[in-house]
Amino acid sequence: MFYIRVTVRDALNQAMDEELERDERVFLLGEEVAQYDGAYKVSRGLWKKYGDKRIIDTPITEMGFAGIAVGAAMAGLRPICEFMTFNFSMQAIDQVINSAAKTYYMSAGRQSVPIVFRGPNGASAGVAAQHSQCFAAWYGHCPGLKVVSPWSAEDARGLLKSAIRDDNPVVFLENELMYGVPFEMSEESQSKDFLIPIGKAKIERQGNHITVVSHSRMVSLCLDAAAVLAKEGIECEVINMRTIRPLDAEAIETSVMKTNHLITVEGGWPQFGVGGEILARIMEGPAFNYLDAPAVRVTGVDIPMPYAKILEDNSVPQIKDIIFSVKKTLNA
């Protein structure tokens, strides 16, 4: 078996490079994406290779450049609009929702919007309250959008390629803390046409005792927790959602019908969040009758993100919180 180690950052970079090469309508715009090589170096080398026309540095005007990106998509191009972090997308959220997401429906199919909005989402390290919010639930709420949340390098590569080739608006939620993390990638995944379908979850670890559903960086913690629990004879089935919207409820239901127990794990706030939606679907679907205990959510603490390290560490789920919740659910 052939494996190479690729960081999430490099996987994203390669995916964009290949898609820029494949389709000349694809272009990237955002703050510092060109000459600075990307605020987080995700677009390193692309400006040098493709030049000013395809890789565009924008002024610090999110509402304006997100709108420009949407307009360009309406007129035949395939923009990748980078938000330096998704916190700044709030400035532009009207363009994402009202101009991009709803237009195909409002026009009864006359006007499509093939655009990708991408950037780091959620908590980072020490960046405090205004720079740490998770937007999965906000964007996941809206019809007309696809919302993707990759975890591994393979996710990043396959899902970004799918997002760029998708003819619809896709919100692509990356994670800054994952950018530097290397993953082993198969030879198959290095193919230029390697695509991961949007809307399908992946079982990262099989198990019979409890279903643990997560997305993005939290998948790492779930797998770490599962390794610890395995030593005590508890086998977790860890599901990597990969896509927030459309949510792969079927994958979760199938797993729950096997394990009879469920917890969800996310970095975002608890109220009206991703876990809340999963639990509601389980309640309403065939898997409810298979639950031996109430399903619960593990989430970020319901507070703005504090700065001091000890406070920040205790504001997001830790491995011990996942282990605790698994055990509580199994003993209930």
Add this chain to the structure above:
Amino acid sequence: LVSCFTVGQHNGLQHLRCDLHRLDEGPSVQTVLTREDGLRYYRTMQTMRRMELKADQLYKQKIIRGFCHLYDGQEACAVGIEAGISPTDHLITAYRSHGYTYTRGVSVKEIMAELTGRSGGVAKGKGGSMHMYAKNFYGGNGIVGAQVPLGAGVALACQYQGKNEVCVTLYGDGAANQGQIFESFNMAALWKLPCIFICENNKYGMGTSVERASASTDYYKRGDYIPGLRVDGMDVLSVREATRFAADYCRSGKGPILMELQTYRYHGHSMSDPGVSYRTREEIQEIRSKSDPITMLKDCMISRNMASLEEIKDIDATVRKEIEEAAQFATSDPEPPLEDLCKHIFYNDAPLEVRGTHPWMRLKSIS
């Protein structure tokens, strides 16, 4: 009857003069109007006028619901702009959009049926008044000012694709203070996008007069580093010449340009606004009698022996008939079928399950 005549300064008319901002030269102060063009502009404006008045009627009969922002009084803007660009150019506007939907090629029938929410509407009844689209026409936009960055983005696509096309991006005096418009100005100027920004100044943003909303009401100067011109928006030829000038400017690669069209709306902001609490009936009547765009063109053509009163009346009768037939269609066409409810969520996608109002209602979305 004459086949054409020249309109311009030497005729003693004040028409075609513009105020200029950061421009040494402006549009031509003379232009030739041919009989063919004159009659076409007349007919188009009259069609728009009668269409809007019919919409007013249908709204009062509750056959049109929700938002309905009427364009009567402003016809010379839409017709003059269209005359100054080509069908291969692009245009985007805000919610007072029925006129532009027509000049960009959608039939009166399809517009009215969209207003009445029927399946024969241009958006199959799913969009309504503010969300009508056509080739190279990007609506119809409900959020004030949001269409301006979109228009700059269309212009970016024009530049990128190298087809020498321009994008006309319209907004009103109310929207002119929006931050995202200044963001668009900045990027359009920085990247020399072929974007004609046009402010339709009809003196009132909803119920707020321009003096009460803007620290500077010189909208043609608000682009700062972007050259601008202020044009009489009630005169279709002035608008046409200014648009031609602006389009040439953009096509030559000089970057964006800004036009302010001084115009007026007879109706209130929307059908919910009687339009007389913030302005006097006298003011409305004054404009109607002295500056109506359709009357002015008609008088111009008749006085110069380019058209006869009889043929103008014939055109009026034909237009009236067309509008009646369209209204008939719009009131008798069926509403969209319930199967359409979930269609058009995504383009080019596999069928998708859509949640209904309760968990047992599983609907399907097809591209």
